[in-house]
Amino acid sequence: MDILEKIVADKRLEVALKKQLIPTFQLEQSVLFERETISLVKNLQNSPSGIIAEHKRRSPSKQVINHNLNVFDVAQGYEKSGVCGMSVLTDGKYFGGSLDDLLLARSSCNLPLLRKEFIIDSYQILEAKAYGADVILLIAAILTQEEIKSFSEFAKNLRLEVLLEVHNEAELQKSIMPSLDMIGVNNRNLKTFEVSLQTSKTLSSYIPNEFIKISESGISNVEAIKELKPFGYQGFLIGENFMKTDNPGESANHFINQF
């Protein structure tokens, strides 16, 4: 079993249990359910840097990144820094995140928020909306073409934007459809955890121009972004590079000021 298979196996158990504990009608009663969402697409289209900054305490590849910060400060710092959006990892077992992190981020900033989660059930999309997300992530490697279609259409009906994540050409070919807004290429090989910007460069030409292109993982300096922009990338998802510091907001600000 590779890491993604392990995460998904655990996620299926977690979601089955949650569905019994909190029925969907309760999620739909959240005060956040009717809020106007904020567009990450628009922010990326109007930004010279295109940074989406992530809240990430730990990960399968790095174990502990930072357990000393609170989401409230991180979200406020990211907003002040001028990033386009914030990604909040909500998986508990592998990343130390939670839906409460999403809620706290929502209460502390007006950035578009991406729920970074391993979505395998439309129930998690309702959760995303109920806890204040503006964008959901769909990972092509763990979903069928039919699931990508039904989950992305379900999200669009809730006025959430959809970021589809791919690792290779086959995932991309099966997934391209009009109900997606952004396509993210993940530079991390999930079998070896190695990161290579070459993945983004290679896949860029297969992504149709109507989708915003985002490069994800392993971005640690402005030079990487300068290398990727000529391949059409407008968004850059950065986690560890900011979160490993004492003040992720300040690190993001320093990063952006180099453009």
Ligand SMILES: O=C(O)c1ccccc1NCC(=O)[C@H](O)[C@H](O)COP(=O)(O)O
């Ligand atoms: O980060 C991991 O180790 C990881 C392992 C397995 C599945 C997903 C994983 N990461 C999720 C992400 O996509 C990254 O957190 C995100 O792209 C930011 O990456 P980085 O800037 O390298 O922290």
